[in-house]
Amino acid sequence: MKTYLQIERAISELKRGEIIVVTDYDSHTSVLLSAGELIDENTLSKHLKLGLSSPNIILSANRCNALGFKTKENCSFIINSSWKKEDILNFVFSKKENLNLDLNTLVAEKNNAYKCCLNMLKKAELLPTALATLVSNVNIENINSWSMKNSLIHIDIKDFEKHLLNSVNDLEIVAKTHLPIKYTSDCDFIVFRSKNSFYEYFCLLFGLARKIEKNVKVPFVPTVRIHSQCLTGDLLTSLKCDCGEQLNNSLELLAQNGEGILIYLSQEGRNIGLTNKLRTYNLQDEGLDTVDANLTLGFEEDERSYTPAKHILDILNINKINLITNNPDKIRQLEKLGISIARRIPLLVKSNKFNESYLKTKKNKSEHYL
Numbered sequence: 001m002k003t004y005l006q007i008e009r010a011i012s013e014l015k016r017g018e019i020i021v022v023t024d025y026d027s028h029t030s031v032l033l034s035a036g037e038l039i040d041e042n043t044l045s046k047h048l049k050l051g052l053s054s055p056n057i058i059l060s061a062n063r064c065n066a067l068g069f070k071t072k073e074n075c076s077f078i079i080n081s082s083w084k085k086e087d088i089l090n091f092v093f094s095k096k097e098n099l100n101l102d103l104n105t106l107v108a109e110k111n112n113a114y115k116c117c118l119n120m121l122k123k124a125e126l127l128p129t130a131l132a133t134l135v136s137n138v139n140i141e142n143i144n145s146w147s148m149k150n151s152l153i154h155i156d157i158k159d160f161e162k163h164l165l166n167s168v169n170d171l172e173i174v175a176k177t178h179l180p181i182k183y184t185s186d187c188d189f190i191v192f193r194s195k196n197s198f199y200e201y202f203c204l205l206f207g208l209a210r211k212i213e214k215n216v217k218v219p220f221v222p223t224v225r226i227h228s229q230c231l232t233g234d235l236l237t238s239l240k241c242d243c244g245e246q247l248n249n250s251l252e253l254l255a256q257n258g259e260g261i262l263i264y265l266s267q268e269g270r271n272i273g274l275t276n277k278l279r280t281y282n283l284q285d286e287g288l289d290t291v292d293a294n295l296t297l298g299f300e301e302d303e304r305s306y307t308p309a310k311h312i313l314d315i316l317n318i319n320k321i322n323l324i325t326n327n328p329d330k331i332r333q334l335e336k337l338g339i340s341i342a343r344r345i346p347l348l349v350k351s352n353k354f355n356e357s358y359l360k361t362k363k364n365k366s367e368h369y370l
Contacts, residue, residue, distance in 0.1 A: 004196040007163045010153040011124045014038075019046055021135065021147045021154040022120070024113040028140045032152075033117045036092040036129040041085050044131070050150060051133035054078050057091055058114050058130040063298030064106060066095075073108040074115060076132075092129045095296065116157040118298075123164075125273025128298040167197035168308045171315065179204070183255035192312055201266065201308050203316075204251075207259040218318055221342045223260035225250035225324040226309045226334075228267040231274060239354040240281065246347050250324050253345075261316070263309045270294065271303035289361040301366065306330060310337040326362075326369045344369075 010020045017038030023030040032051050034043050047055045056076040059067075064075045079088070118128040138146045147154035171192040179189040181204075188205040208218060227250065233243030254260035269277025272294065280293035291301045313319065320340040323331065324347050331341055346369060351359050362368040 003159045004163055004166070006153065007155060007160055008198065010155050011120065013153050014120060014124045014126060017043060019043060019050075019152055020120075021143065021152050022113055022117055022132075022157060022160075023140070023143055023154065024111075024116070024157045025140060027112065029111065029113045030135040030138065030140065030143045031113050031117065032133040032135060033120070034131045035121055035124070035126045036088055036131050037127045039085055039088045039131055044083070044085060044088070047131060047133040048081065051135050051137075053134045053136040054080060055083075055131055055133040057088065058109070058117055058132045059106075060118050060128040060298040062295045062300065063129055066296040066298070069106045071106075071108050073110055074118060075106045076109050076111075076114065077106050088131065092127060112157055116155075116160055119164075120155070120160065122272075122299070122303065125276065127276065163196070167194045167199055168305070168311060170195040171201065171308065171311045173315065174200075181251065181255075183252050184258075186258070187255070192308075192315070199266070199308075201312060202264050203312055204254075204262040204264075206254045206257070206261070208261065208316075218316075220259070221320050221322055222318060223254060223257055223324065223345065224263065224313075224318075224321040225254065225260070225347075226263045226265065226306060226330065228265050228270065228304055231268060232277075239352050241355055241358055242349045242351075245349040249347060249349065253324065261313075261318075261321075263312055265304070265306075265308055267304045270301075271305070272297070272299050284357075289365070290358055291361055291365045302329065306333045307337060310334065310339055313339060328367055328369065 013020050014035050017035060017040065019032050019034050021030055022033050032047055034047065036057060056078055059075050061071050061074055064071050069075065114132060117130045117132050121128050121130055135143065144154050171194055174191050174193045176188060176190040179187050181187050184206065186207050190203050190205065192201045193199070208222065227247050230241060230243035232238035233241045234247050237244050250262060254262060268274050269280065276297060279297060280290065283293035283296055284290060288296060294301055319338065320342055322343040322345055323341050324345045325331065326347055331344065335341060359370060363370040
């Protein structure tokens with residue numbers, strides 16, 4: 001089976017609450033992995049039966065810090081046979097004040113297998129808190145056949161790392177069409193897909209279709225908006241953020257200019273997924289800001305990557321742009337990837353009583369130009 005299919009199957013298994021096997025051949029370590037938020041009594045029993053060792057709860061460094069254990073490393077916590085499903089779920093979802101735990105029992109980890117486990121959960125858009133059990137009774141040379149015998153998907157961490165790289169490095173155009181929109185009839189729609197994953201991205205071209213069609217380098221610096229998906233803002237006109245207004249204002253600006261590109265990236269909730277984004281909304285209703293809500297769930301402040309946008313621009317034969325953004329991190333990431341930013345075009349929207357705190361956090365903590 002092709003490696004990327006194996007990894008996508010593994011991600012699917014995790015989202016179903018099942019167990020997979022993750023191996024770091026360099027350290028001769030194999031672990032059983034399940035998503036902490038989807039654990040049930042049957043899965044917990046299988047961890048004990050198959051691993052023949054005590055399961056660990058693995059937490060990201062941000063989740064540890066949110067619980068009061070200050071660290072820069074991922075951490076583990078050994079559980080015993082008396083733990084039930086409810087105990088693990090309480091560990092996954094509780095805030096510090098609701099968790100009865102001696103934090104001294106947490107152990108900082110630099111284990112690459114554990115790091116891969118948390119990254120796989122993030123890729124599955126699950127909370128980065130894992131149940132991981134060391135497979136102590138199988139030689140590393142036999143781990144693949146042992147996994148197959150037990151009907152478990154087996155992943156080599158190096159294969160997973162390559163998959164993360166290749167899933168955005170091998171984009172190709174798979175469909176394109178003319179698409180008149182409210183703001184202009186001079187608009188074309190292009191879809192890009194990875195050869196080694198199911199991920200798709202798209203862009204809208206304003207006044208550039210013929211030049212792109214002929215693969216001619218654009219003779220001027222195009223205006224570009226790189227927009228990350230926000231279902232609640234873009235589609236449902238949510239007042240809790242400014243995403244929908246930014247999208248529509250960008251489309252209007254590009255149409256008025258008669259040139260430019262809107263690149264739309266499927267990175268919901270700063271790339272933590274829709275479910276986790278709604279969980280952060282609940283935490284915000286309890287008093288946390290957008291940054292601390294992400295950190296409390298165990299994620300980074302912003303999990304987005306602009307590598308797909310870079311490769312889309314490469315395909316379009318563009319390496320210098322005027323960028324519509326208020327986000328300095330987006331500028332830094334694109335420049336690090338080799339995209340030259342000739343000019344930043346600000347994108348300002350009016351605040352309302354529902355997003356005032358959100359915009360203040362953007363300005364004060366994320367240093368957005370507002």
